[in-house]
Amino acid sequence: MTGTASGSLRIRELTAGYGGPAVLHDVDLDVHPGTIAAVVGANGAGKTTLLRAVSGLAPRCTGSITWEGTELRGTRVEDLVRRGVAHVPEGRGVITELTVEENLRLGHLWRKDPADGRRAVAEVFEMFEPLARRRASAGHLLSGGERQMLAIGRALVGRPRLLLLDEPSLGLAPKVTAQIMALLRHLRDETGLTILLVEQNVRSALSVADRGIVLSLGRVVVDDDAGTLAADADLRHAYLGF
């Protein structure tokens, strides 16, 4: 589904916000090619703002965000997909007035090769059978799980190299969350997709991630191997609440 696994995301001294006090302060982190980095933390820690800053959706932003060795800051939001970056925002961003098929088509319209775009849509329908059955249904008729599948599928038809994924488990049943996490693991292992995952469901996120990053009040307080983080009782009690 995805391109080459040469991608590396490097963030340095990132301070970002929306015009008032900064939400993120001097954030440094790296996401290595073909890995999943899970960013966890309490509500208001700045997780969503981190992804929005990478995408260019956070209006006040200083510091450096490099992707595949090139600065991302200053890139127009609409050009991000052309740099191989796909962002599935909080709330999934399914355009509910459009059908499933139209949402998926939208994911590859920017590409020069329409035939490959159609192939990518067919691959998504193979990957997510419920979407294939509901291809003509409007987005507002889908369940939460189906919408999440559609949002991820739509990102994948652009054949990204970096996937920014914001709270994919939000509002989903544990079984569906597990399926989503298994899918992320599959994408990483089989296609080399690099994933920056923001998640409140810490256990699920750390179960698939290679790296765990804890944000607290807009600052990185822990950046460690995900397995180590999940196993360290002191860290978990201090920052993750379990």
Next chain:
Amino acid sequence: MDRFIFLTVDGLSRGAVFAAFALALVLIWRGARLVNFSQGAMAAATTYIAYSVTTASGSYWLGLASAVAAGLVIGALTERLVMRRVDPSRPLNAVIAALGIVLVIQAVLGILYGSAYRAMDVPFSRRPLSIGGQAVLSPYDLFVFVTVAIVMIALGLMFTRTGVGLKMRAAAFNPDMARLLGVDVGRMLTLSWALAGAVGGLAALLVVPTELGAHPHATDLVFVYAFTAAVVGGLDSPVGAVGGGLCVGLVLSYVSGYSGSDLSAVVILAVLTVVLLVRPAGLLSRPAARQV
């Protein structure tokens, strides 16, 4: 019964024009969440351009083509030069800017052409044809129906079958997400304004020659009726604009045919009020999205 049939056909003919004009309003509402109060004045300007070209060339069709082209340009320029620079967080600013455009356009037209009505020709006879001894519709009415139908079908196909149409819909419904998917939302908005300008210009050219002719205020009432049509149908709904336009045309025709034209504006106001009270989002608005 004969009169009823005549009034029905006449109402549908006028309604088709209101539908096209209402569609122009819907195009901009969906893209910018703004009622384009300058739509009427923009259409008045394109009508004068058609008048000038037709007068100079002697060709109605050249005038029509120039009106459509001018509508595209005026619409695009209005968006790029004025509306894009208005702070979107204060919707009233856009309304004031649109009203300012109305004043500027009408003043310029007044300076260039004066305030006298300028009669305009139509390409086909307006004398009703008889079917079985019953006066039904004129060749010009038929021309209006066919023209509006072609525009509606072309726009419908563009929105549902082409990539540009899909991008325009995405940009209108969810601009942030559309941008994340590579859609140049600003360009789509310019295109919406350009199309609205062209459709509005065409609609005005279909109706203005059937009244007193070109005048800086010739489209003021058309705008009011079209706005009513758009609100009745639902500002978010192109199909609603068409249905609303036809309804308004029929109501106007019946009221002026049976009670006199003095009551028309009052009845339209009553229709607008009832719809706003009973179904504020319009008769054909989409139900709210399921929350999950």
